[in-house]
Amino acid sequence: MIEIKHLTKTYGDAEDAPRALDDVSLEIADGDIMGIIGMSGAGKSTLVRCINLLERPTSGEIIVDGQDVTGLSGTSLRSYRRRVAMIFQSFGLLSQKTVLSNVCFPFLAANGKVTPENRERALELLDMVGLREKASSYPSQLSGGQQQRVAIARALACDPEYILCDEATSALDPASTNTILKLLRDINRKTGVTVIVITHSMGVVEKICHNVAVLEHGRVVEQGSVADVFANPRSNAAQVLLERVDWDA
Numbered sequence: 001m002i003e004i005k006h007l008t009k010t011y012g013d014a015e016d017a018p019r020a021l022d023d024v025s026l027e028i029a030d031g032d033i034m035g036i037i038g039m040s041g042a043g044k045s046t047l048v049r050c051i052n053l054l055e056r057p058t059s060g061e062i063i064v065d066g067q068d069v070t071g072l073s074g075t076s077l078r079s080y081r082r083r084v085a086m087i088f089q090s091f092g093l094l095s096q097k098t099v100l101s102n103v104c105f106p107f108l109a110a111n112g113k114v115t116p117e118n119r120e121r122a123l124e125l126l127d128m129v130g131l132r133e134k135a136s137s138y139p140s141q142l143s144g145g146q147q148q149r150v151a152i153a154r155a156l157a158c159d160p161e162y163i164l165c166d167e168a169t170s171a172l173d174p175a176s177t178n179t180i181l182k183l184l185r186d187i188n189r190k191t192g193v194t195v196i197v198i199t200h201s202m203g204v205v206e207k208i209c210h211n212v213a214v215l216e217h218g219r220v221v222e223q224g225s226v227a228d229v230f231a232n233p234r235s236n237a238a239q240v241l242l243e244r245v246d247w248d249a
């Protein structure tokens with residue numbers, strides 16, 4: 001379980017620097033698919049970068065399975081990062097490496113080598129995302145949706161407990177978006193991995209998330225089950241994102 005307590009992040013040291021995150025508190029239960037939604041600049045990417053410690057919070061705590069991870073460094077930081085895989089909008093594949101080498105990359109990064117068992121596991125993961133036959137292809141030979149499926153296979157290589165998806169489907173057409181969302185939902189059901197979906201699309205939240213938190217100007221303005229928030233959006237941000245505002249008013 002991830003408990004985020006009173007998290008604040010300001011960029012820079014100026015006393016009047018705006019807060020990208022302002023007293024954010026959230027709980028993400030094991031096995032959940034949690035959506036974090038907000039408009040541009042709301043603080044979604046900052047939150048994700050704080051969760052995987054690419055950014056250090058200015059104050060507050062991120063407690064993972066009872067342990068405050070905000071001060072981790074060295075080997076404990078590296079092993080924490082292996083528990084938390086990332087999927088990005090831009091896929092982040094290595095263009096000079098084959099699909100199989102990309103999926104094997106986390107093994108190489110962790111152990112300095114890729115064993116035959118690692119290669120077998122990578123092929124199983126490519127099977128899971130329906131791309132085993134593309135193992136010898138290069139990323140440029142794949143569609144965007146296929147590249148994102150490879151990125152998902154790579155993310156799973158370390159058997160993560162959490163997958164953070166930062167606008168993972170924003171660059172994809174509707175059909176590829178659905179394929180990726182279904183894949184993430186199936187992986188969540190099969191493996192129990194917790195999925196955190198950062199998006200500005202209520203459609204994405206509606207399709208796969210169980211719970212959702214709405215961010216606005218760095219603050220959580222609403223959170224709850226997707227069914228409740230969709231049925232009765234209370235915050236202005238949720239109403240705008242759900243297009244329930246009257247533009248002529």
Ligand SMILES: Nc1ncnc2c1ncn2[C@@H]1O[C@H](COP(=O)(O)OP(=O)(O)OP(=O)(O)O)[C@@H](O)[C@H]1O
Nearest residue numbers: 011019020038039040041042043044045046047200
């Ligand atoms: N490295 C940085 N240095 C200074 N300010 C930053 C930095 N990164 C983000 N910010 C600011 O923090 C605020 C939140 O940005 P963030 O990227 O987290 O929002 P977001 O919700 O992910 O937006 P988008 O959907 O457009 O990606 C914004 O005001 C942004 O300008």
